[in-house]
Amino acid sequence: MTSAQTPPSQTRFPAGRLAFPHRDLIAIGALQTHEILFLLEEAEQWVTFNRQPAKHAEALAGLTIINAFFENSTRTLLSFEIAGKRLGADVVNMHAAQSSVKKGETLIDTAMTLNAMRADAIVIRHGSSGAVGLIAGKVDCPVLNAGDGQHEHPTQGLLDALALRHALRARGQASSDGMLVGLKVVICGDILHSRVARSNILCLQALGASVRLCAPPALMPQGVEAMGVEVFHHFDAALAGADVVMMLRLQNERMDGQFIPSPREYRHLYGLTRQRLALATSDAIIMHPGPMNRGVEIDSDVADMPERSIITQQVEMGVAIRMACLDVLTRRARGIPGWASGDLA
Numbered sequence: 001m002t003s004a005q006t007p008p009s010q011t012r013f014p015a016g017r018l019a020f021p022h023r024d025l026i027a028i029g030a031l032q033t034h035e036i037l038f039l040l041e042e043a044e045q046w047v048t049f050n051r052q053p054a055k056h057a058e059a060l061a062g063l064t065i066i067n068a069f070f071e072n073s074t075r076t077l078l079s080f081e082i083a084g085k086r087l088g089a090d091v092v093n094m095h096a097a098q099s100s101v102k103k104g105e106t107l108i109d110t111a112m113t114l115n116a117m118r119a120d121a122i123v124i125r126h127g128s129s130g131a132v133g134l135i136a137g138k139v140d141c142p143v144l145n146a147g148d149g150q151h152e153h154p155t156q157g158l159l160d161a162l163a164l165r166h167a168l169r170a171r172g173q174a175s176s177d178g179m180l181v182g183l184k185v186v187i188c189g190d191i192l193h194s195r196v197a198r199s200n201i202l203c204l205q206a207l208g209a210s211v212r213l214c215a216p217p218a219l220m221p222q223g224v225e226a227m228g229v230e231v232f233h234h235f236d237a238a239l240a241g242a243d244v245v246m247m248l249r250l251q252n253e254r255m256d257g258q259f260i261p262s263p264r265e266y267r268h269l270y271g272l273t274r275q276r277l278a279l280a281t282s283d284a285i286i287m288h289p290g291p292m293n294r295g296v297e298i299d300s301d302v303a304d305m306p307e308r309s310i311i312t313q314q315v316e317m318g319v320a321i322r323m324a325c326l327d328v329l330t331r332r333a334r335g336i337p338g339w340a341s342g343d344l345a
């Protein structure tokens, strides 16, 4: 069999090793490039599946998934809920606002409670960096990080890569190995408070893209150059020759003090307007993880640009990525051949 005929998801793992040797999905930083490619390739079947009128699989039938969200969320919670249900699992959502967390229960006690209910996977969003990893160390089932503080949001990094691959494929510009080598991506906005930025930097770089960050000095993490990114404070300079422009929201709820003079001033310097977009390549792709603040970090006529904006595709790819992650991480417990043994990290 030539390599062209080999199924892509089996080409890159060292022989005898599990394709995905991790029990949990906490951070893109813990994944190797072939593991990222594997998850992206696994998600492709779910993209196709989700475009059919009937969208119910039985892969996770009988399994219980708990979505424990200690922070507000619309698209990530819905996306994980839809993903679990489409795979046939029983999905239960726990909102911290209505839980015993408000009564003073510690994170560890909440984790032990979820564990005692014998969930088969737990999806967690938490406001503190490291909290999801901490819970993962206390429970017996796979844990998926749906965003922990300013640390990581791994499924967002993966879904953004998948959305980019689809957009490039539709233009006939995709590379056959699934990589994004040579792509110039600008991430602009509140980098300091953004777990999306961090997961995207790691995921995009692993796939061979180069990343430029742009933010006012107060919203740029100190020493971020060490991640191998180019740092800009002038948006026009960052945009020159960019293939992809990813805009981020000002995360006011995470700001302790005043970081920008005013939203109006911010838009003037860092907002993506049609005029500014003209500085990027002529067909540059526009992305935003949502929720958007239209008229602040991005103008409506840019966010809604046909052919250029892939913001709604990002949401679509999110469900497929989460289905792939839930499926892969529960394979061991389900005794799927080839997955029942092997070392897990």
Ligand code: NCD
Residues within 6 Å of the ligand: 075, 076, 147, 153, 156, 195, 196, 248, 249, 251, 289, 290, 291
């Ligand atoms: C992001 C998050 O929660 O980190 N949203 C998301 O998951 N799509 C970004 C944000 O809140 O601005």
